[in-house]
Amino acid sequence: MLKNQSIGIQEEMIKKDKVENFLNTLLSLTGIVGIVYVFMIVSSCDDNTYIAGYNKDFEEINQQIFEVDSLLMRIEMELDSLYEGD
16 A cells, blocks of 8 residues: 555656646746847847948948949840830
8 A cells, every 4th residue: 555655656746747847848948939039129120231241221222222223224224225226
């Protein structure tokens, strides 16, 4: 009888340890996810963007996109006029 009680107590402790390990793992994973989330929020608040290693702000990027777009449009117009002339 005493042996059966001892086995029952050991099984209960093993179950308790499994639950405790699961909760500790869950807590540590939640902490890691929280740290990653905070890091993503902080990094997304930055107004600077790095392109090819150079720090560019959004106004500068928009200006360069506009210049490239204008250049492509001008090249396209000149090519169209060349083809219409033939």
